[in-house]
Amino acid sequence: MNLQIATASSASENGNNALDKIGSMVRACIQCGTCTGSCPNALEMDMTPRKMWRLVNLGRLAEIMASRTFILCSDCYTCTLRCPRGLPLTDAMEALKGIAFARRERRHRSSRLFYEKFMQTVRRHGRIREMAFMTRYFTAMKSPTVPLRFAPLGIKLMGKGKVEIGLGKTVATPLDALFEKVADLERTTCAPLENEGHG
Numbered sequence: 001m002n003l004q005i006a007t008a009s010s011a012s013e014n015g016n017n018a019l020d021k022i023g024s025m026v027r028a029c030i031q032c033g034t035c036t037g038s039c040p041n042a043l044e045m046d047m048t049p050r051k052m053w054r055l056v057n058l059g060r061l062a063e064i065m066a067s068r069t070f071i072l073c074s075d076c077y078t079c080t081l082r083c084p085r086g087l088p089l090t091d092a093m094e095a096l097k098g099i100a101f102a103r104r105e106r107r108h109r110s111s112r113l114f115y116e117k118f119m120q121t122v123r124r125h126g127r128i129r130e131m132a133f134m135t136r137y138f139t140a141m142k143s144p145t146v147p148l149r150f151a152p153l154g155i156k157l158m159g160k161g162k163v164e165i166g167l168g169k170t171v172a173t174p175l176d177a178l179f180e181k182v183a184d185l186e187r188t189t190c191a192p193l194e195n196e197g198h199g
Helices: 008-012 015-026 034-038 049-058 061-065 078-082 089-102 106-125 130-141 145-159 176-196
Strands: none
Touching: 015 049, 015 061, 015 089, 034 049, 034 078, 049 061, 049 089, 061 089, 078 089, 089 106, 106 130, 130 145
16 A cells, blocks of 8 residues: 555644645646546545645645545545656645545544555554554444345355455564565655655
């Protein structure tokens, strides 16, 4: 996953300042709509990507955070590859997710918890362990109805052998050292890039 969760420093910074950084990434947008026409998820979005970039350039953070468009981005990079201006649109969508998660936006709580618990499970076991992940996620959601919503899908996946039910079938390979190394690299390489800006 390429999701760039905001660091502690960016979490404390004003959301509009963070939005300004994204605005510098898409400032050259000519509103041609190629991103919307290329997006495989556009029909499920409540706002087109083209409109999202317009709101970013206008600095309308509240309207952006009320949308599910950036949450539904699947990181396929089609918009980035087809943008006639060569804008990093997928990275901009990821940065919007980072703002929403850092601000702990209530509307995007389930998506944030899903990602956080997924990454915690991978970090602990070195791979995804479905039962451990689902237990973490359902516990974090603190709602008895959430597991019921996923039950039909879970039963179908178990029937196809896609969910590992047994415990201890594979040896856990914790990835703490790898995660720490990546965090160190991000701290050292992202700081100079932020000073240079995107322009």
